Every structure is written in C-alpha cells, then in structure tokens.
Amino acid sequence: MADASMSGSLAMTGPRGAKPKRALNPRNIMLYGILLLVCLYYILPLWVMIMTSLKGMPEVRLGNIFAPPVEITFEPWVKAWATACTGLNCDGLSRGFWNSVIITVPSVILSIIIASVNGYALINWKFKGSEVFFTILIFGSFIPYQIMLYPIVILLREAGLYGTLWGLVLVHTIFGMPILTLLFRNYFSSIPEELFKAARVDGAGFWGIYFRIMLPMSLPIFVVALILQVTGIWNDFLFGVVYTKPDLYPMTVQLNNIVNSVQGVKEYNVNMAATLLTGMVPLVVYFVSGKLFVRGIAAGAVKG
Amino acid sequence: MGNSIEVKDLTLNFGSVSVLKNMNLDVQEGEFVVLLGPSGCGKSTLLNCLAGLLDITDGQIWIKGKNVTWSEPSERGIGMVFQSYALYPQMTVRGNLSFGLKNAKVPQPEIDKRIARAAEILQIQPLLDRKPAALSGGQRQRVAIGRALVRDVDVFLFDEPLSNLDAKLRSELRVEIKRLHNQLGNTMVYVTHDQIEALTLADRIAVMKGGVIQQLAGPQEIYNRPSNLFVAGFIGSPSMNFLPGKTVDGGKALVFGDQRIDLAGYDGGTVLERDQAILGVRPEHITVSASAPAGPSIPAVVEIDENLGADSLLWLKAGAKDICVRVPVEGRLPAGTKVHLGLDIAKASLFDTKTEQRI
Amino acid sequence: MASQSRPFRLLHNLNAKIAALPMVLTTMVVFVGGTIWTVFYSFTDSKLLPRERFVGFDQYERLWSNSRWAVSIENLAFYGVMSLVFTVVMGFILAVLMDQKIRYEDTFRTIMLYPFALSFIVTGLVWQWILNPDFGLQGIVRGWGWESFSFDPLHSPETVLYGLLIAGLWQGTGFVMCLMLAGLRGIDEDIWKAARVDGIPTWKTYLVVVVPMMRPVFITTLVIVAAGIIKLYDLVVAMTSGGPGGNASQVPAMYVYDYMFQAQNLGQGFAASTMMLLSVLIVLIPWAYLEFGGKKHG
Numbered sequence: 001m002a003d004a005s006m007s008g009s010l011a012m013t014g015p016r017g018a019k020p021k022r023a024l025n026p027r028n029i030m031l032y033g034i035l036l037l038v039c040l041y042y043i044l045p046l047w048v049m050i051m052t053s054l055k056g057m058p059e060v061r062l063g064n065i066f067a068p069p070v071e072i073t074f075e076p077w078v079k080a081w082a083t084a085c086t087g088l089n090c091d092g093l094s095r096g097f098w099n100s101v102i103i104t105v106p107s108v109i110l111s112i113i114i115a116s117v118n119g120y121a122l123i124n125w126k127f128k129g130s131e132v133f134f135t136i137l138i139f140g141s142f143i144p145y146q147i148m149l150y151p152i153v154i155l156l157r158e159a160g161l162y163g164t165l166w167g168l169v170l171v172h173t174i175f176g177m178p179i180l181t182l183l184f185r186n187y188f189s190s191i192p193e194e195l196f197k198a199a200r201v202d203g204a205g206f207w208g209i210y211f212r213i214m215l216p217m218s219l220p221i222f223v224v225a226l227i228l229q230v231t232g233i234w235n236d237f238l239f240g241v242v243y244t245k246p247d248l249y250p251m252t253v254q255l256n257n258i259v260n261s262v263q264g265v266k267e268y269n270v271n272m273a274a275t276l277l278t279g280m281v282p283l284v285v286y287f288v289s290g291k292l293f294v295r296g297i298a299a300g301a302v303k304g
Numbered sequence: 305m306g307n308s309i310e311v312k313d314l315t316l317n318f319g320s321v322s323v324l325k326n327m328n329l330d331v332q333e334g335e336f337v338v339l340l341g342p343s344g345c346g347k348s349t350l351l352n353c354l355a356g357l358l359d360i361t362d363g364q365i366w367i368k369g370k371n372v373t374w375s376e377p378s379e380r381g382i383g384m385v386f387q388s389y390a391l392y393p394q395m396t397v398r399g400n401l402s403f404g405l406k407n408a409k410v411p412q413p414e415i416d417k418r419i420a421r422a423a424e425i426l427q428i429q430p431l432l433d434r435k436p437a438a439l440s441g442g443q444r445q446r447v448a449i450g451r452a453l454v455r456d457v458d459v460f461l462f463d464e465p466l467s468n469l470d471a472k473l474r475s476e477l478r479v480e481i482k483r484l485h486n487q488l489g490n491t492m493v494y495v496t497h498d499q500i501e502a503l504t505l506a507d508r509i510a511v512m513k514g515g516v517i518q519q520l521a522g523p524q525e526i527y528n529r530p531s532n533l534f535v536a537g538f539i540g541s542p543s544m545n546f547l548p549g550k551t552v553d554g555g556k557a558l559v560f561g562d563q564r565i566d567l568a569g570y571d572g573g574t575v576l577e578r579d580q581a582i583l584g585v586r587p588e589h590i591t592v593s594a595s596a597p598a599g600p601s602i603p604a605v606v607e608i609d610e611n612l613g614a615d616s617l618l619w620l621k622a623g624a625k626d627i628c629v630r631v632p633v634e635g636r637l638p639a640g641t642k643v644h645l646g647l648d649i650a651k652a653s654l655f656d657t658k659t660e661q662r663i
Numbered sequence: 664m665a666s667q668s669r670p671f672r673l674l675h676n677l678n679a680k681i682a683a684l685p686m687v688l689t690t691m692v693v694f695v696g697g698t699i700w701t702v703f704y705s706f707t708d709s710k711l712l713p714r715e716r717f718v719g720f721d722q723y724e725r726l727w728s729n730s731r732w733a734v735s736i737e738n739l740a741f742y743g744v745m746s747l748v749f750t751v752v753m754g755f756i757l758a759v760l761m762d763q764k765i766r767y768e769d770t771f772r773t774i775m776l777y778p779f780a781l782s783f784i785v786t787g788l789v790w791q792w793i794l795n796p797d798f799g800l801q802g803i804v805r806g807w808g809w810e811s812f813s814f815d816p817l818h819s820p821e822t823v824l825y826g827l828l829i830a831g832l833w834q835g836t837g838f839v840m841c842l843m844l845a846g847l848r849g850i851d852e853d854i855w856k857a858a859r860v861d862g863i864p865t866w867k868t869y870l871v872v873v874v875p876m877m878r879p880v881f882i883t884t885l886v887i888v889a890a891g892i893i894k895l896y897d898l899v900v901a902m903t904s905g906g907p908g909g910n911a912s913q914v915p916a917m918y919v920y921d922y923m924f925q926a927q928n929l930g931q932g933f934a935a936s937t938m939m940l941l942s943v944l945i946v947l948i949p950w951a952y953l954e955f956g957g958k959k960h961g
Contacts, residue, residue: 035760039774045789045833046777052792064803065793118686125679133683133690140694142890142947146919146936150704150713150929151697174689181686194390194463197357198451202404203378206678212403216394235782237897238916242924252784256901259788268792279785286780287773294772294841297779 053273080274096254107172119184141178187221228296231282308491314363341512383452391436422453462494580657587630589648597646705933722934754839775837787901790830820911846880
C-alpha cells in the first residue's frame with residue numbers, strides 16, 4: 001500500500017491535489033480479483049436457480065446447469081405456483097405463499113408493537129426488576145428453541161391455539177421479542193432523556209409520550225425491525241412444522257415437501273422455480289432495503 | 305411573602321447509594337435560588353425531585369402550599385428548562401409551545417394568546433413556524449424557556465440551561481434570564497456548576513456537595529463568609545489561599561510556619577486555642593509590598609505572574625506554600641522578587657481543620 | 664389531585680407495567696418456565712404425553728447409548744468447529760479486503776450478504792441441486808471428458824458434512840463479514856495514522872494492533888454464530904434429511920424433533936434438548952462472565 005503511493009508520487013513532480021494512485025497496480029488487481037472470485041461463488045447459486053427454472057426438463061437432463069436456457073420456458077414457474085403436488089394437494093406453492101402471508105403480516109405487526117413498547121418501557125419507565133427481565137429475555141434468545149418447543153405446545157393447546165394461525169403468530173411474537181426489544185431499547189436509549197422529561201412536565205403520559213414523541217422520532221428503526229421480521233418469519237421452518245397443521249403450512253415447509261418428496265419423477269426445473277418463488281419475498285425485501293438490512297442484522301451484535 | 309417551595313427532610317437513595325440526605329430547603333415566593341456544586345453533588349437530582357421526575361425515598365415536597373410529593377410533574381405548577389433544550393424535533397416551535405397546553409386541554413384561543421405573549425417576551429415571533437433543527441443554540445434555548453413560560457406557572461426550574469452555549473451567548477442569555485425574572489417575578493430554581501452564573505443571578509445560593517446543602521445564603525455572604533472549607537474553596541476563582549497553622553494566645557494569633565499572624569479584627573466567632581486551624585484569605589484581600597506593612601503579614605517570593613488584562617495574578621511561595629494574589633496590572637513583579645504579603649484579616653475566614661467549619 | 668401519602672407501589676407507573684406484561688410473561692412463563700418444565704420432565708418416562716413417572720437419569724443413559732445421538736453430537740462438533748473457523752476467518756479476511764477503500768463496496772457487500780436473507784431451506788435446496796451428481800458440478804466435469812471425476816459429497820457418509828458446510832458457509836459468511844467490517848470501521852483512524860508513523864506494515868498492523876482491538880467483536884460474533892450452529896436443523900432437513908445411510912448427517916435438533924413429534928418418546932426428546940441447553944450454557948456462561956463480569960472489575 002505504502003509502496004504503491006510512493007512510486008506514484010515520485011512519478012509526478014509537484015503537488016497536484018489528491019494523492020495519485022494508479023488504478024491498475026498489482027495490489028488492486030489482486031484485491032479486485034479475489035473479490036470478484038468470491039462474488040462468483042456467491043452469485044452462482046442464484047444464477048443456477050434462475051437458469052434451471054427457465055429450462056424444460058429435457059434440456060435440464062441434457063445440459064449444463066450453469067448454461068443459460070436454449071429455449072426459455074415459464075412453464076416450471078406456472079407449475080410450481082399452481083399445480084405442484086405435496087401429498088394429496090396439487091394446488092402448488094400458491095397455498096404456502098398465502099399461508100406465509102397471513103402468518104407473516106400479523107406476526108410482524110404484533111411483534112413490532114410489543115417489542116417497541118417494551119424497549120420504550122425499559123428505557124424510560126424502569127421499574128423494579130425491569131432490567132432482570134430484560135437480561136433473561138436476551139439470554140433467552142440464545143437458548144435452543146428445542147427446549148421450549150413442547151412447553152409451548154402445551155400452552156397453546158391450553159389456550160386452544162395449537163395448530164392455528166394465531167398460535168403461530170404468538171410463537172413468532174415471543175421468539176422475535178428478544179432481538180427486537182434489544183433493537184428498540186438501544187435506539188430509544190439514544191434519544192435524550194431530557195426530551196422524555198420535558199414531555200412529562202408537559203403532561204404527557206406513558207402512551208402520549210410513546211405515540212407523540214418517541215414514535216415520530218423512531219421511524220427508521222421501525223423500518224429496520226420490519227425488514228428483520230419479514231425476512232425472519234418468512235424464512236422460518238421449524239415453528240411452521242411444529243405449530244401448524246398441513247393446510248396452514250408456511251411456504252418454506254411446503255417447498256421442502258415438494259422438492260424432497262420421494263414419490264414421482266423429479267422435476268428439477270419446477271423445484272428451482274419453487275425455490276426461487278420462496279426466496280423471492282426476502283430477496284426483494286433485501287434488495288429494496290439495502291443498508292437498513294445490514295443495520296438490522298448488526299443490531300444482534302450490538303451489546304445492550 | 306410566603307414560601308413557594310418547601311422541601312422537608314427529603315431523602316433519595318438509588319439502591320444502597322444515598323444521593324440526597326435529609327434535605328431541607330425553603331424558597332420564598334419570587335425568589336431566585338441557585339443550586340451550585342461540582343458534578344455529582346446531587347443538584348440536578350434535587351431539581352428532578354422538585355419536578356417530580358424522580359420518585360423520592362422519604363420526605364415531602366410542597367409547592368405553593370400544596371403537598372406535591374407524589375403528584376405528576378404536570379400537576380405541580382412548574383415549568384422546566386433543560387440543558388439540551390429538549391425541544392420536540394418533529395414539531396414546530398409553535399407545536400413545542402402548545403404541546404403541554406393541549407395535553408392540559410387548554411382551549412385554542414387561550415393557547416394562541418399565551419404563545420403570542422411568550423413569543424413577544426422572548427422575541428421569537430419570527431421563529432414560530434420553524435422546526436428546532438433550523439434554530440441556533442440561543443434561539444432553541446429561548447424556545448425552551450418559552451415552553452415554561454406558556455404554562456403560566458409560578459415556579460420555573462432551570463437545569464444547567466446555559467451549559468451547551470458558547471461563552472458569549474451564555475453571558476447574553478444570563479442577562480436575559482435575570483431580566484425575565486425581574487419582569488415576571490416568578491420563583492426560580494436554577495442549577496449550575498458555574499459560579500459566575502450563580503453569583504450574578506441568585507438571590508440566594510445553595511452550595512451542595514455529597515447530597516447535602518453546605519451553605520444556603522446570599523451571594524455576598526457565601527463569598528465573604530463561607531461556612532466551611534469546601535464552600536470557601538469552591539467559590540472564587542482563583543481559589544482562596546489556605547494557610548494551615550495553629551492558634552495561640554487564646555486565639556489572638558495564628559502561627560503559620562515560623563510566622564505569627566495577628567488575628568485582631570477577625571469577623572467571626574471566638575477563635576480559642578486550636579492545634580490545627582486554617583486561615584483562608586482571598587487573592588484580592590492580600591496586598592504586596594516591598595517592606596513589611598503595618599498589619600499582619602508574611603514574607604514570600606514571586607514565582608510567576610499572569611497578566612489577565614484587567615488585572616494580574618501573582619503566584620508566590622511563602623515557605624513551601626503556594627499563594628496567589630490579585631494585583632493591579634501596574635503591580636506586576638518579576639520572578640524571584642522578595643516581598644511581604646499584607647493580609648486583610650477582617651475579610652479573611654478561619655476554619656477548624658478537623659470539623660472544616662468556619663470559626 | 665394532590666395525593667397526601669405515598670401511592671401503592673404496585674400501582675405506580677401502572678401503564679408501564681401493563682405494557683411490559685408481555686415481556687414479563689414471555690421471560691417468566693416461556694423462557695424460564697418452559698426451560699424448567701422441559702428439564703423437569705426429562706427425568707420422567709414420558710412417551711406420547713408428559714407424565715410424572717420419574718426414572719432418574721434413565722433417559723440420559725439411553726440417550727448417550729444411542730448411536731444416533733452419538734453421531735449427531737459428533738456431526739455437530741465437526742460441523743460447528745469447521746463452520747466457526749471458516750466463517751470467522753473468511754469473514755475477517757473479506758472484511759479486511761472490503762476495508763481497503765475499494766470502489767463498488769456497496770455492490771460487493773450486497774452480493775456477499777444476499778444469501779443471508781434466504782432461508783436455510785432455500786439454501787439447502789439450491790446447493791442440493793448444484794451438488795447433484797448427475798446434473799450438477801460432477802456431471803459437468805464428467806461431461807468435459809474427465810470421466811473419473813468424483814464430487815458427490817451429499818451421497819457419501821464421509822463427505823456429507825462438507826456438503827452441508829459449503830452451503831452453510833455460503834449462507835452465513837457475508838453476515839460475519841458485515842459484523843467484522845463494522846468492527847474494523849469502529850477502530851479509531853488515529854490508530855492507523857500512528858501505525859503509519861511508526862512504520863508498521865499494513866498486514867502487521869491488522870494482526871498485531873487491529874485484531875486484539877477487535878476482541879469484543881470476535882467474541883460476540885463467535886457467540887452468535889455458535890448459538891446458531893447449535894440450532895442447526897433446517898439446512899440438514901432440506902439437503903439430506905439426515906442421510907445418507909440413515910443418519911450420516913444427523914444433528915441434535917433433528918433428534919429432538921423426531922423423538923418429540925415423530926417417535927412419540929417425549930422423555931428422550933426432553934433429555935436431548937436439555938443436553939442442547941447444556942452445550943449452549945457452556946458457550947454462554949464464559950462469554951457472559953467475560954462480557955458483563957469483567958466490566959464490574961473495571
């Protein structure tokens with residue numbers, strides 16, 4: 001690094017503004033070469049997915065998985081969406097898609113509401129023991145879900161929610177709570193406490209301050225939480241399997257059942273179309289949200 | 305005039321840490337009281353207790369003859385101004401001023417009237433429709449004061465309101481707050497760590513340390529007759545000179561090193577003979593002369609002189625002790641000059657070393 | 664409204680307490696209560712339904728004498744160590760490369776991180792397809808004329824874990840890279856200037872100055888990644904369903920699920936999940952001690 005800039009400055013006499021740097025020095029070739037190679041590894045699966053999903057089965061059997069289709073066909077997509085079979089049902093992934101939508105939407109809303117209020121209460125309305133609960137909550141996020149799987153089955157059964165949509169919504173809310181509460185708590189703690197005090201002198205109460213002062217100041221963190229939850233809940237597999245019945249299975253579960261079913265001839269193009277369809281929602285969220293996604297996942301690493 | 309604020313035996317503990325200890329404080333109606341002390345002395349904590357933003361452990365707080373110990377902040381009849389201004393960033397200045405009134409369900413015409421009045425007093429009419437982000441520091445603090453003003457309350461609480469401003473603005477707003485107090489006649493409790501603010505603004509100053517009020521008195525009294533070593537050392541810049549020694553002859557004189565300082569004319573209690581005592585003399589109550597003056601004096605050698613423009617500070621050594629003297633600019637002396645320091649005993653303070661109290 | 668006496672403690676800030684109720688219930692009933700419940704019932708011989716017939720450590724003895732569990736633990740240990748080492752080392756190296764004030768940084772990051780947005784199911788299925796012996800990598804190379812070329816990790820018990828690793832690393836390394844990059848960016852610019860003035864080469868500055876300064880980032884990353892590895896389940900389900908050969912790629916989470924919800928042997932499932940908890944605590948407690956215990960001592 002030092003060598004490159006040295007030789008650069010020797011070649012040019014006299015100051016010429018910004019530090020000169022040749023774009024094509026060995027260091028840069030190495031650097032960008034490695035990065036491009038790494039990117040190839042990352043892009044490859046997406047490429048393969050798209051290419052395979054656009055080929056007909058004969059071409060899949062004959063050709064190279066990396067090669068683009070000779071004859072583009074959308075039939076695999078149509079089939080994956082509308083007629084692929086899981087068990088007795090042959091109405092494709094669309095059922096799983098809509099199940100995932102009706103699971104994700106209320107789960108995201110409920111978990112964000114609860115966690116944001118939690119974070120706000122933890123920062124501004126500390127009560128005896130609130131920090132203890134928070135610590136347990138954070139530790140809870142590291143505990144393997146497996147140990148809580150069955151007790152939750154019992155709780156849901158007692159509440160009459162086992163196997164229902166709302167049962168799963170509740171489970172997502174519970175397991176989203178640690179990370180989201182941490183996220184909101186950290187964000188709210190960066191808002192000056194005096195603002196909260198001023199609002200109390202101005203006669204605003206718990207909800208008044210939350211809705212009138214904190215909420216309008218925290219829209220970015222709500223977007224971050226939204227991204228985190230939409231991708232997280234959409235991608236869930238375990239809770240979907242454990243807490244719902246087959247006709248309510250989310251898209252990931254249905255996808256796995258379609259692709260890994262033992263019966264019938266394997267239709268790889270349909271499988272890849274189905275896989276892409278399932279990955280579509282988080283991918284779109286990811287590419288649209290950009291840096292906010294990074295912020296969301298980094299929140300898990302920020303200490304409380 | 306009656307008491308506007310009464311604090312009775314107020315105690316506040318955070319867990320096992322005692323932050324405020326059995327505190328009593330009465331503030332007269334229309335009085336300007338400054339809570340002064342180093343950081344961590346509990347002054348802001350006391351103010352937050354008065355505002356109801358902190359729940360106290362024990363004791364009572366009365367405001368305008370009402371026990372408000374457990375009332376909500378908004379029910380106490382107070383307005384508060386914060387160090388960081390604490391303006392709601394998403395609201396305009398007008399929104400900031402009206403937020404509290406709307407919460408209190410004050411009718412709109414009344415809100416408009418009060419905002420107009422406050423804006424006029426503080427000269428912020430042109431700013432009413434701007435957001436806080438578009439205001440300068442001084443303007444923000446005016447709006448913050450305005451927010452207390454529109455509440456139409458008798459007690460204003462200021463929590464280090466000028467600390468975030470630069471030196472020039474600070475002195476401007478200081479004068480403005482004084483003017484506001486003269487104009488409105490409200491009771492004001494003002495927290496600061498800046499003794500100039502305290503001395504210039506206060507009717508009375510409460511000097512605090514370790515959760516205890518060390519002395520509560522007018523600025524002049526605090527400055528001239530500090531009740532203990534802490535107050536004496538904290539107030540005044542540069543600090544008071546402390547000459548440790550012992551009193552002899554039934555308290556008629558203090559022996560400092562090998563010097564005998566006659567205490568005739570001391571303005572305080574009976575001195576008595578004490579093994580350990582400290583004589584405190586402010587830099588401006590010491591005179592410098594080439595030969596020994598008539599009154600009590602000690603010899604010293606000039607080490608450094610600092611020119612402050614208006615006057616000058618001489619740093620001297622009397623034995624092993626550093627002493628600072630404020631002299632006119634003409635009185636500057638080169639290092640190494642041997643001089644005699646004349647001490648104005650009538651304006652000096654004598655402290656018992658063990659109790660640290662003024663004698 | 665001037666209340667004369669101290670209000671009843673429990674009613675103080677009532678709204679805040681009501682608002683925190685979901686959190687309190689979650690922590691106490693689900694996290695603490697659920698954990699205790701499962702540990703408690705792991706000492707019973709519960710089958711289809713939980714019942715309070717205590718059998719001491721029987722379930723644990725049976726667990727550890729079960730070859731499937733032994734394989735699961737071995738697999739997890741191997742996968743875990745490999746995955747930890749590779750994600751952290753590769754993540755760090757990538758972060759260093761990204762930290763060279765490169766152009767198109769956002770594009771590079773976007774590409775490296777997108778797999779993290781995908782589920783393990785999707786990840787597993789794509790790689791299952793790429794590693795397909797007939798049509799995937801192996802098939803292509805053979806098609807080029809190299810008939811003896813063999814690359815079929817998913818269908819051989821010896822190599823199946825490497826197959827999982829390829830997919831797992833693809834999914835998670837970008838995330839670790841982002842954490843590391845954030846850590847690198849958090850280091851004071853002046854440190855770099857000081858190292859330049861002292862004439863320390865860049866690579867040495869990274870190794871001797873930067874890595875020790877990033878200790879907290881490394882520890883936090885290790886804990887997050889490790890906690891994730893122990894939960895490893897979806898990826899295996901999607902790629903191998905625990906096979907080949909019945910249990911070559913079994914993992915503890917799968918064992919728990921199968922015994923709880925398929926084999927109707929709850930006691931075994933509880934004992935296995937308690938062992939999973941134990942292994943997390945082994946990671947978590949030293950970390951918590953370092954992170955929070957250390958602070959109190961300065």
